[in-house]
Amino acid sequence: MRLKLNKLTIGTIIIVLMLSVGINYKIAIDQEQADEARIAQLTSEAQVNQQMVEKMQKDIAILRRELAVQREVYPTSRGGRRVVHYIDGAQVTWYNDKGKTASGTTATAGRTVAVDPDVVPLGAEVEIVMPDGRVFRRTAEDTGGAVKGKVFDVHIDASDEELYELGRTHGVRVFVLDR
Incomplete structure (x- = not known):
């Protein structure tokens, strides 16, 4: 009986260890997927921000050209x-x-x-x-x-x-x- 108990105890320990490893593996996979999702979200936000910066730069360039034209058309001073x-x-x-x-x-x-x-x-x-x-x-x-x-x-x-x-x-x- 003792042998049987030892086999049962060893089997239980193995099952508990396998479940523990499986759970840890599942947690690691879930964490990796969460990290990938967060990276994808940050990348998407960075791309949106980059597009906004590019649009602002274009708008600023347009405003500078319009201001330069306005200054040329309606100059008030040249070199002081x-x-x-x-x-x-x-x-x-x-x-x-x-x-x-x-x-x-x-x-x-x-x-x-x-x-x-x-x-x-x-x-x-x-x-x-x-x-x-x-x-x-x-x-x-x-x-x-x-x-x-x-x-x-x-x-x-x-x-x-x-x-x-x-x-x-x-x-x-x-x-x-x-x-």
Whole structure:
């Protein structure tokens, strides 16, 4: 009988151990499935958040472009100087004469621009914004026979060949700044 009891006790212990291992295995599987579900949920939330961030970045970019356009269309100042008015669709040509200007100064590269005095008064400072983004700040010191209306003749140090290559630039915006 003792042998039978030992076999029964050993069998019971084995069954209890197997159940315990099975339960622990079941708990481990359930925990793993819960972890996977939580990871999937976090991944989904991260993807939603990433999409929201991308949408916000697009919205911010659109607002920045709209604000830039609004500032270009309705400028109030350029580089700390008040804009008196601006001219769209202007043309820029280039010249290299070294003589006296209509305002009595000497034509100087980096400073002088010839203007039509009916459009821009002599002595006014202008900011010339080229279509490629280059900006030239010059003083209206000269006039010229070919400078009529929205034509601006910028003085630069260049040879006649270089001036010919530069040619005439269309679609320029010119800001006339307060003195």
